[in-house]
Amino acid sequence: MSTPYEATRAWAQAADAADPLRAFRDEFLIPPHGDGQTHYLCGNSLGLQPRAVREAIGEELSDWGELAVEGHFRGRRPWLNYHEFVRDDLATVVGAKPIEVVAMNTLGVNLHLMMVSFYRPTPERHAILIEAGAFPTDRYAVESQVRYHGFSPALSLIELEGDEPNGSISMAAIERTLAEHGERIALVMLPGVQYRTGQVFDLKAIAALAHKHGCMVGFDLAHAVGNLPLQLHDSGADFAIWCSYKYLNAGPGAIGGAFVHERHATATLPRFAGWWGHDKSTRFKMGPEFVPTPGADGWQLSNPPIMALVPLRVSLEIFRRAGMERLREKALKLTGYLEWLVDSQLGDVLEVVTPREPSRRGSQLSIRVKAGREQGRALFEYLERNGVIGDWREPDVIRISPTPLYNRFEDCLAFAEAARAWAKS
Numbered sequence: 403m404s405t406p407y408e409a410t411r412a413w414a415q416a417a418d419a420a421d422p423l424r425a426f427r428d429e430f431l432i433p434p435h436g437d438g439q440t441h442y443l444c445g446n447s448l449g450l451q452p453r454a455v456r457e458a459i460g461e462e463l464s465d466w467g468e469l470a471v472e473g474h475f476r477g478r479r480p481w482l483n484y485h486e487f488v489r490d491d492l493a494t495v496v497g498a499k500p501i502e503v504v505a506m507n508t509l510g511v512n513l514h515l516m517m518v519s520f521y522r523p524t525p526e527r528h529a530i531l532i533e534a535g536a537f538p539t540d541r542y543a544v545e546s547q548v549r550y551h552g553f554s555p556a557l558s559l560i561e562l563e564g565d566e567p568n569g570s571i572s573m574a575a576i577e578r579t580l581a582e583h584g585e586r587i588a589l590v591m592l593p594g595v596q597y598r599t600g601q602v603f604d605l606k607a608i609a610a611l612a613h614k615h616g617c618m619v620g621f622d623l624a625h626a627v628g629n630l631p632l633q634l635h636d637s638g639a640d641f642a643i644w645c646s647y648k649y650l651n652a653g654p655g656a657i658g659g660a661f662v663h664e665r666h667a668t669a670t671l672p673r674f675a676g677w678w679g680h681d682k683s684t685r686f687k688m689g690p691e692f693v694p695t696p697g698a699d700g701w702q703l704s705n706p707p708i709m710a711l712v713p714l715r716v717s718l719e720i721f722r723r724a725g726m727e728r729l730r731e732k733a734l735k736l737t738g739y740l741e742w743l744v745d746s747q748l749g750d751v752l753e754v755v756t757p758r759e760p761s762r763r764g765s766q767l768s769i770r771v772k773a774g775r776e777q778g779r780a781l782f783e784y785l786e787r788n789g790v791i792g793d794w795r796e797p798d799v800i801r802i803s804p805t806p807l808y809n810r811f812e813d814c815l816a817f818a819e820a821a822r823a824w825a826k827s
């Protein structure tokens with residue numbers, strides 16, 4: 403059978419030369435390796451630094467130095483409403499209306515703040531549905547919320563087991579679980595992309611199903627934001643949360659984000675409040691009574707951390723120019739090439755864990771060494787020594803993530819060549 407791919411440098415370089423997005427790579431700092439550069443395939447864990455960030459932070463430092471408190475009003479980008487400078491681009495990246503998104507806090511904090519409003523257990527309806535093997539923070543957060551409300555995780559935490567080979571979860575399994583337990587589920591809390599398997603979830607179908615059973619629904623988009631074109635508003639989800647240091651390239655520990663669907667924009671939902679969530683027009687009257695700003699902004703606690711918002715602003719500007727649709731188009735090709743390389747060049751030693759249908763995965767392939775965990779660790783370390791950077795997730799998964807803003811077909815080939823050299827050694 404003929405394929406569009408070849409495992410040669412000439413083919414990879416030609417594909418890179420024909421890539422309409424190739425110039426974006428130059429806007430990032432690629433970590434060095436020896437005299438050259440790493441093949442950085444780890445943007446799902448920590449995205450690379452956009453070159454423009456350093457100068458942009460310098461501008462805010464200058465304003466602080468020269469204007470001090472006046473920077474809130476007279477800075478080149480006044481700090482008072484600085485979070486609004488990222489709002490429109492953030493809304494575009496997640497497919498939401500501007501009033502539905504806010505950059506604030508970090509993922510774990512936002513998850514708790516959202517659950518304060520959207521997890522309101524009653525004696526009849528008290529359970530939270532998550533996926534088995536969820537990211538630890540999500541597991542800890544939901545379990546602690548269950549306990550905080552006086553319920554027990556043994557009865558009120560339902561974990562969806564993977565029912566497909568390699569551990570991914572079918573829509574049918576979600577339907578079955580909701581049919582069986584829906585009446586006692588208060589909140590369905592699933593990922594956009596599962597961090598270990600790389601499986602993409604159908605947010606709209608899940609939200610519709612959850613609502614049909616009377617549950618609230620929230621999504622953790624840590625591995626989905628900046629990776630897949632999202633339509634959060636249309637999905638109908640009640641809320642979503644994410645971090646910005648993975649595909650969004652906003653730097654280590656970057657400021658996180660939250661989405662609250664427009665239908666809750668003016669509802670007086672219970673929440674943990676702070677002065678920055680107060681109605682903007684009367685915030686500085688400093689009155690005792692909390693009046694929430696409509697929309698996601700109403701969940702802010704503190705005045706925004708300017709230095710943390712700068713890299714996000716810079717990064718989102720790059721996303722605006724690249725466009726999520728074009729990025730997705732390239733991601734499908736890059737990931738398709740990586741998959742083909744693994745199957746055709748390494749099929750005897752490696753297996754792909756991530757779903758094979760392109761629509762059910764993003765820019766990440768989770769790969770397992772067939773010979774087991776020990777050999778998996780050995781390959782992972784060999785790759786690292788040779789400048790091919792992926793990451794390791796227990797018990798036995800190497801995640802390789804060619805991201806369309808700065809990765810090349812050549813990086814995928816470099817992975818395959820290094821893995822081949824390791825297998826021969």
Ligand SMILES: *Cc1c(COP(=O)(O)O)cnc(C)c1O
Nearest residue numbers: 508509510537539597622624645
């Ligand atoms: C990366 C990630 C986190 C990290 O949470 P922080 O609060 O940003 O440290 C949480 N959940 C998932 C699913 C993740 O992928």
